[in-house]
Amino acid sequence: MTEARILKREPVFEGRVIDVALESVAMPSGQEVQLEIIRHPGGAATVALDEQDRVCLLRQFRHAADGWLWELPAGKIDPGETPRDTATRELAEEAGLSAEDWIDLGRMHSSPGVFTEVIHLWMARGLTRQPHAHEQDELIEIHWLPLAQALDWCNDGEITDAKTLIGLYRAHGMIKSALEMLSEDAGC
Known part of the structure; x- marks a missing residue:
């Protein structure tokens, strides 16, 4: 696997500019991690x-x-x-x-x-x-x-x-x- 894959996403906050979630991610190494991610349109x-x-x-x-x-x-x-x-x-x-x-x-x-x-x-x-x-x-x-x-x-x-x-x-x-x-x- 060369990219991370989101396994589960738990929204925490959705606002006008950003949204925040806890994401369970399968990393390219195969390890599963939980990350706090802030999504922004750029x-x-x-x-x-x-x-x-x-x-x-x-x-x-x-x-x-x-x-x-x-x-x-x-x-x-x-x-x-x-x-x-x-x-x-x-x-x-x-x-x-x-x-x-x-x-x-x-x-x-x-x-x-x-x-x-x-x-x-x-x-x-x-x-x-x-x-x-x-x-x-x-x-x-x-x-x-x-x-x-x-x-x-x-x-x-x-x-x-x-x-x-x-x-x-x-x-x-x-x-x-x-x-x-x-x-x-x-x-x-």
């Missing part, structure tokens, strides 16, 4: 960069984190949406931006020991400002920082949100690789 986050390589970061109050966090515009995938649709919608709602150019930065698992959430990461360029539409339960400030400063904040612990850390590092790596390729082509 999400998308966007590294939005303007012409000056400034990144749009949200300073958002998060009750579960007991305070304010620096985050990328992001949100939950709604039924019928693709991850790119979600990224587009959330960029508009939270940051008041639309984008012409989208680059896939891959995906990440937020906490795979207990959580099924997969977050799809994007880089957006060719930005146009539009009115934002924050939801009633969102307390968000929109900020623009040089990408280099945001990366410094990742390194010194000012930014602690996992999707934001990974998104910023991946975007930086992609930009750096593209610049290296351009300089190599110019040197030929």
Whole structure:
């Protein structure tokens, strides 16, 4: 057996965003284990960069984190949406931006020991400002920082949100690789 198989699922809680269950699982090793699993539809986050390589970061109050966090515009995938649709919608709602150019930065698992959430990461360029539409339960400030400063904040612990850390590092790596390729082509 190469994959786990759910033998029994006992729901504990079903909410608007997540559901929690005790799952009896046959592991690929053949061993049977009981796991507490939180199911989530997944999400998308966007590294939005303007012409000056400034990144749009949200300073958002998060009750579960007991305070304010620096985050990328992001949100939950709604039924019928693709991850790119979600990224587009959330960029508009939270940051008041639309984008012409989208680059896939891959995906990440937020906490795979207990959580099924997969977050799809994007880089957006060719930005146009539009009115934002924050939801009633969102307390968000929109900020623009040089990408280099945001990366410094990742390194010194000012930014602690996992999707934001990974998104910023991946975007930086992609930009750096593209610049290296351009300089190599110019040197030929």
